[in-house]
Amino acid sequence: MSLSVKIKHNIESFDLDINFESSKHGLTALFGPSGSGKSLTINIIAGLITPKTGTIILNGQILFSSEKSINIATHKRRIGYVFQDFRLFPHLSVKKNLLFGAKRARISPTDDETNSLIKLLDIEHLLDRYPKHLSGGEKQRIAIGRALLSEPQLLLLDEPFAALDHHRKEDILKLIETIRVKFQIPILLISHSISDVLRLSNQVHLLSSGRIVPADIQTNLVSLPDSANGTLKTLSRINGVIEEIDVKNQLIRIGFNEGRLWKNLITRYSVGENVVVKIDPDDVILSLHQLSHLTTLNQLKAKITKVSFVPINHVYISLLVGCTTIHCRVGSDLYMSLGLCVGDEVYTIVTRFSIDRVVI
Numbered sequence: 001m002s003l004s005v006k007i008k009h010n011i012e013s014f015d016l017d018i019n020f021e022s023s024k025h026g027l028t029a030l031f032g033p034s035g036s037g038k039s040l041t042i043n044i045i046a047g048l049i050t051p052k053t054g055t056i057i058l059n060g061q062i063l064f065s066s067e068k069s070i071n072i073a074t075h076k077r078r079i080g081y082v083f084q085d086f087r088l089f090p091h092l093s094v095k096k097n098l099l100f101g102a103k104r105a106r107i108s109p110t111d112d113e114t115n116s117l118i119k120l121l122d123i124e125h126l127l128d129r130y131p132k133h134l135s136g137g138e139k140q141r142i143a144i145g146r147a148l149l150s151e152p153q154l155l156l157l158d159e160p161f162a163a164l165d166h167h168r169k170e171d172i173l174k175l176i177e178t179i180r181v182k183f184q185i186p187i188l189l190i191s192h193s194i195s196d197v198l199r200l201s202n203q204v205h206l207l208s209s210g211r212i213v214p215a216d217i218q219t220n221l222v223s224l225p226d227s228a229n230g231t232l233k234t235l236s237r238i239n240g241v242i243e244e245i246d247v248k249n250q251l252i253r254i255g256f257n258e259g260r261l262w263k264n265l266i267t268r269y270s271v272g273e274n275v276v277v278k279i280d281p282d283d284v285i286l287s288l289h290q291l292s293h294l295t296t297l298n299q300l301k302a303k304i305t306k307v308s309f310v311p312i313n314h315v316y317i318s319l320l321v322g323c324t325t326i327h328c329r330v331g332s333d334l335y336m337s338l339g340l341c342v343g344d345e346v347y348t349i350v351t352r353f354s355i356d357r358v359v360i
């Protein structure tokens, strides 16, 4: 089972141009800042919005093709859609909400299949209740059950944890982990949370301004342990040379390829001495524009070469200054709010660094 999406659409001034494949079964996450086009993309896949051009193919079946004038109706797409606000039918009991899903299945699930799903969702005791008497987590379990009973070939989950508190969210996370293994269907998840995405997904696509942008989304980086939170931290190590000693201002200038860094003159150095500069990624600040009136001289023009999403909700940004790489660590929400991508030019402010003599 696989999903292939190649679509172009525009609403007012927003342009969507998305192209991705979801491999067989497993969970693919669409991750990105607010307004990047995640909901638009899954609404198009579900058939709720018709794109201007493109193709959507699910398990070899063309759901949409502008070229071939194919546009399968939403209810015939065999897609289970779980919304962040649950969207249960308020006038139907839990049981009838679930059966509504089963009615949409091509081959109705047997009583055994329905009962085992009810057990998996742990909702036996809720069957006669109405949605208004359910907690958020319970409503979400019913919504997931309703979607699964429709015998979907693809499950779409739009921020399924958004309305849940921490404990209920953990229940739903575990449930999705189970569903991912038990039901061999592709799952497409929309989420703002990099830790949820990393926990659940086999594949992640980062969206920015209606496009999928290159990003390396990984669970850890090989480097020094960060004692503050138990994760790993990558320090930048740069080979440099003492280029100038400014005795009047008590500063030394360290040169490395095309970069220069200034540091207070504490230890005696000689011009021409080789040193290693070490920069903690948390001591690097990024700016979209060159800044003036700073209390540091250490502002370097750089290009973003790699973006790695890491737990917990952080991003490592690799920056090329000349031909030297410096790493910067920022919160993922903050990073996404800046709309930065690989290839963008930025200004890097190094607030602190250490230097070691190279003993030959």
Ligand SMILES: Nc1ncnc2c1ncn2[C@@H]1O[C@H](COP(=O)(O)OP(=O)(O)OP(=O)(O)O)[C@@H](O)[C@H]1O
Pocket (backbone or CB within 6 Å): 011, 012, 014, 032, 033, 034, 035, 036, 037, 038, 039, 040, 041
């Ligand atoms: N019906 C509409 N009319 C006009 N603009 C729309 C419409 N639907 C979506 N948009 C615009 O398309 C862009 C993408 O919206 P979309 O809802 O897909 O973003 P999103 O990534 O899902 O955001 P969020 O994470 O906040 O839900 C936004 O700029 C939005 O304002």
